[in-house]
Amino acid sequence: MKTSLKGTPQKGLIAATWGFFMGFAALAIYSPLAKHMKDVLGLSGFMLGLLVSIPQLTGSLLRIPFGAYADSSGSKKPFMILLSISAMGIGGLVIVYWFFQPLQDNFFLLPILLFLGILCGFGSASFSVGVAQTSYWFPQSKQGHALGLYAGIGNLAPGLFIFIIPVLFDSLGFVGTYLVWLIILIAGIIIYALIAHDAYYFQLIHQGMPKDEAANIARKLGQELIPSSSFVKSLASSARIRKTWILVFLYFTSFGGFLALSSWLPAYWGIYYQQSIVSSGIITAFGFSLLSPIIRAWTGAYCDRWGENKIAMTGYLIMTIGTFLLAISDFFELSLFGIVITAIGMGMANAAVLKMVPKQIPHSVGGAAGWIGGIGAFGGLVFPPIFGIFIDLFGNSGFPYGFYILLLFCVTASIIVFLLSKTSKYTQVSTS
Numbered sequence: 001m002k003t004s005l006k007g008t009p010q011k012g013l014i015a016a017t018w019g020f021f022m023g024f025a026a027l028a029i030y031s032p033l034a035k036h037m038k039d040v041l042g043l044s045g046f047m048l049g050l051l052v053s054i055p056q057l058t059g060s061l062l063r064i065p066f067g068a069y070a071d072s073s074g075s076k077k078p079f080m081i082l083l084s085i086s087a088m089g090i091g092g093l094v095i096v097y098w099f100f101q102p103l104q105d106n107f108f109l110l111p112i113l114l115f116l117g118i119l120c121g122f123g124s125a126s127f128s129v130g131v132a133q134t135s136y137w138f139p140q141s142k143q144g145h146a147l148g149l150y151a152g153i154g155n156l157a158p159g160l161f162i163f164i165i166p167v168l169f170d171s172l173g174f175v176g177t178y179l180v181w182l183i184i185l186i187a188g189i190i191i192y193a194l195i196a197h198d199a200y201y202f203q204l205i206h207q208g209m210p211k212d213e214a215a216n217i218a219r220k221l222g223q224e225l226i227p228s229s230s231f232v233k234s235l236a237s238s239a240r241i242r243k244t245w246i247l248v249f250l251y252f253t254s255f256g257g258f259l260a261l262s263s264w265l266p267a268y269w270g271i272y273y274q275q276s277i278v279s280s281g282i283i284t285a286f287g288f289s290l291l292s293p294i295i296r297a298w299t300g301a302y303c304d305r306w307g308e309n310k311i312a313m314t315g316y317l318i319m320t321i322g323t324f325l326l327a328i329s330d331f332f333e334l335s336l337f338g339i340v341i342t343a344i345g346m347g348m349a350n351a352a353v354l355k356m357v358p359k360q361i362p363h364s365v366g367g368a369a370g371w372i373g374g375i376g377a378f379g380g381l382v383f384p385p386i387f388g389i390f391i392d393l394f395g396n397s398g399f400p401y402g403f404y405i406l407l408l409f410c411v412t413a414s415i416i417v418f419l420l421s422k423t424s425k426y427t428q429v430s431t432s
Contacts, residue, residue, distance in 0.1 A: 155296060
């Protein structure tokens with residue numbers, strides 16, 4: 001039977017990571033050029049925050065249904081749908097930038113850019129699909145390491161594009177820059193289609209085998225997690241579990257915060273500290289958007305070894321220190337140090353929360369990943385417009401004030417993880 005099936009856990013991890021990497025890059029669709037777009041479009045602080053974060057609207061909300069979709073159909077088909085729609089959005093941007101050359105304030109342009117940003121964001125919704133794909137390929141004892149690599153490497157995409165896009169823009173302009181992006185994405189979709197295979201259980205289901213028989217064979221072949229519910233039931237069953245919503249808040253703070261800062265920091269460095277577009281991209285990429293995913297990938301294995309609660313507690317405390325420094329600083333060096341500290345804490349916290357998903361909700365991984373990844377990632381859309389309100393109220397001097405909002409969330413998350421770890425210890429003692 002195994003000879004008629006395709007793929008291995010290692011190949012499944014590579015495919016999921018590749019697909020997520022290609023789709024997740026869309027979160028950087030506008031943010032690298034935020035300073036330039038604010039000037040030419042005459043955007044308020046609130047509208048600037050909305051524009052740079054708009055891909056996260058679909059990127060967060062669609063994680064919920066598509067994560068559950070992966071529980072019922074496997075992950076390859078959802079991946080292909082999301083990446084293809086994202087490519088349509090980027091293709092639309094190429095056409096719009098060509099039509100509106102030179103780019104300038106226009107009544108129709110901003111609504112079109114917001115709509116196309118929503119389409120581009122479909123690709124980042126692949127996060128929960130990839131979590132399910134990776135989790136079904138690996139046993140629980142190895143999921144921390146596998147999911148850490150998956151999310152860590154995949155999360156590098158926005159940072160790389162934040163670094164690359166300003167460089168391309170200087171030489172190719174809007175049309176050429178996004179045309180290169182479109183070509184890269186189409187090539188990435190083709191590669192994913194060629195290398196991706198669903199876990200054994202889903203392959204057997206697609207071959208027409210009854211669910212019980214497919215589950216038994218898949219277990220014999222080493223697949224430890226088997227979905228126990230349909231598309232709707234996966235969402236419903238995971239929604240009834242209290243810990244799902246605890247993890248939602250934690251992920252809203254750490255991963256939503258990561259998405260928010262990845263989008264917001266190019267404007268922060270460019271406008272508040274008067275850095276060039278290229279310099280802002282370099283600082284954001286290497287000081288935050290690339291650093292945090294690397295920490296996340298590295299931390300995954302330590303979650304398996306030391307426990308995700310300890311890693312999460314450490315991560316949220318470090319985030320608290322970093323966001324506090326950002327909130328009180330008006331010195332470039334101190335702000336840079338604060339953002340590096342925040343990046344480290346977010347990487348640790350994100351790895352730990354993701355490790356908790358298959359452990360706490362093992363029979364509805366896709367549905368739970370949808371709620372946690374979807375609503376949690378919604379922080380990436382919520383925070384930047386709030387940050388922008390402080391600019392509208394106080395001018396450019398209001399940039400640091402927005403970090404107080406994120407600081408409040410970090411403090412609350414630290415308290416929740418502390419209480420959660422105490423509850424877990426009590427439960428273990430009571431059942432032993």
